[in-house]
Structure formats: structure tokens, C-alpha cells
Amino acid sequence: MKFQVIPVTPYQQNCSLLWCEKTMEGVVVDPGGDLDRIKQVVQQQGIKLVKIINTHAHLDHVGGVAALAEELDLPIEGPHLEDDFWIQSLPNQAQMMGFPPASTFVPNRWLEQGDDxxxxxxxxxxxxxxxxxxxxxxxxxxxxxxxxxxxxxxxxSIGRTDFPRGDFDTLVKSIREQLWTLGDDVSFIPGHGPMSTFGHERKTNPFVSDKNFG
Structure with a gap:
């Protein structure tokens, strides 16, 4: 599998393109905006986009989902149903934060633990x-x-937890139970900023390093 990270929106959100080298079928992860830039990379790489997948429903991650899905006739998968209230508030979020208009959408498939x-x-x-x-x-x-x-x-660092229905203890539990168990040698693309590895963050991240949980 190949990938390319495309920072989008004024928040420099890491939209990612992932594709199969053999078939050139690919997915776009979190197309928050700047759709022309995303489509340009898709064309340059010769990718056949087959779906949009979303990690969560904050504006900078999904602001362009509805428009891209409609334009390219793509199915939408994710996030989990518990983020639907964020999707419903996208038009208001965009207006409040000075983003281009963003439409609500209904994923073709809500995602749950254990799906693929x-x-x-x-x-x-x-x-x-x-x-x-x-x-x-x-x-x-x-x-x-x-x-x-x-x-x-x-x-x-870790994600903010001061948004509606965010929770610090829940986030730390997710990281330690769902991420660390995948292995120290896993590289990750975060929603913002540079890549790292789980092993590096376990040693050095002030919020979730192992020394905090002796």
C-alpha cells in the first residue's frame, strides 16, 4: 500500500490518500477541504478513488466530504455513529469558523470496532x-x-478533550488499549503535524508515556 499526506484547510489537517499499488484503487481519508488540491494529487498518482473514509466528524476533517462524494459519486464510510451530532452541526460550524459552506451527509456505512x-x-x-x-x-x-x-x-501530544462529549480519561484509555496494543514499531499519520511511531510516543509523550502509568 502506498500513501500520500495532503495538508488541507487553514488548520493544516492531514488528509491522506491510500492506494493499492497493484490495482491503483484508493481511498481518501478525512477530506476536510481544498478539494482541488486533493483531486490534483489523485490525478497525478493515477489513483481510482473508490470511497471516502472518515476518522471523526470535526469540520477540518470532513468539511469537504459531502461535496466530494457528490462530485465523484463515492460512498462514504465512517466515522462511528456517535459522531452524528457533529455531522449535523457542520453548516453551523463552517459559518462560525469562517470556513467555506459545509453540508451534512449520511455515511453509507457507520464504522464500529472490528470492522474492516x-x-x-x-x-x-x-x-x-x-x-x-x-x-x-x-x-x-x-x-x-x-x-x-x-x-x-x-x-x-494528544487530541483536545474540551469539545462537546470529549473526555480526557476516555482518550488516554483509547490510546493505551487500542493503539499501543498494535505494536511499538507502528508508524502513524496524525490529524495534524508530523508522523511518529507508537514506540516513540510511549517513551516520550508527556500525556501517555509508559512512565506515567507505572
Whole structure:
């Protein structure tokens, strides 16, 4: 599986393109905006997009989902149903934060713990990781040991928990039970900022390092 990260929106949110090298079928993860930039990379790489997948429903991650799905006739998968209230508030979020208009949408498939996502010959495992939002999910590609974790975990930090239905203890539990168990050698694409590995964050991240949980 190949991937390319495309920072979008004024928040520099890491939209990701993932694709199967054999079939060139691919998915776009969290198309929050700047759709022309995303489509340009899709065209440059020769990818046949087959679906949109979402980690969670904050505006900077899903603001472009409805428009892209309609334009390219793509099914939408994710996030978890618990984030539906965020999807319903997208038009108001966009207006309040000065973003381009964003429409609500209904995923073709809500995602749950243990689901998988398939494109070409590739399979992503789905894990439910609430805390930043109640319906946040992450995607794991076991063969390449790559995780796409949205705003659960960052290099040196973790997701905010001061939004509606966010919870710090729940987020820490998600990280330690759903991410760390995948292995220290897993690299991850966060929702913002540079990539890192779970092993590095277990040693150094001030919020969730192992030394905090002796």
C-alpha cells in the first residue's frame, strides 16, 4: 500500500490518500477541504478513488466530504455513529469558523470496532477510539504497520478533550488499549503535524508515556 499526506484547510489537517499499488484503487481519508488540491494529487498518482473514509466528524476533517462524494459519486464510510451530532452541526460550524459552506451527509456505512475497509487488495482494520470525539475511529494497515489516527494522538501530544462529549480519561484509555496494543514499531499519520511511531510516543509523550502509568 502506498500513501500520500495532503495538508488541507487553514488548520493544516492531514488528509491522506491510500492506494493499492497493484490495482491503483484508493481511498481518501478525512477530506476536510481544498478539494482541488486533493483531486490534483489523485490525478497525478493515477489513483481510482473508490470511497471516502472518515476518522471523526470535526469540520477540518470532513468539511469537504459531502461535496466530494457528490462530485465523484463515492460512498462514504465512517466515522462511528456517535459522531452524528457533529455531522449535523457542520453548516453551523463552517459559518462560525469562517470556513467555506459545509453540508451534512449520511455515511453509507457507520464504522464500529472490528470492522474492516477494503480497496484493491488492501485491508484496513477499524478500531473505535473515543475521547477526542465519541465516535472517533482509527485505521490500521497491518502489512505495512501504518495507522491513520486522526486527532487521537500527535507527535508529543494528544487530541483536545474540551469539545462537546470529549473526555480526557476516555482518550488516554483509547490510546493505551487500542493503539499501543498494535505494536511499538507502528508508524502513524496524525490529524495534524508530523508522523511518529507508537514506540516513540510511549517513551516520550508527556500525556501517555509508559512512565506515567507505572
Amino acid at each position: 475497509i477494503r480497496f484493491g487488495d488492501e485491508v484496513l482494520e477499524v478500531r473505535h477510539c473515543p475521547g477526542h470525539t465519541p465516535g472517533h475511529v482509527i485505521f490500521f494497515h497491518r502489512e505495512t504497520k501504518l495507522a491513520i489516527v486522526g486527532d487521537v494522538l500527535f507527535q508529543g
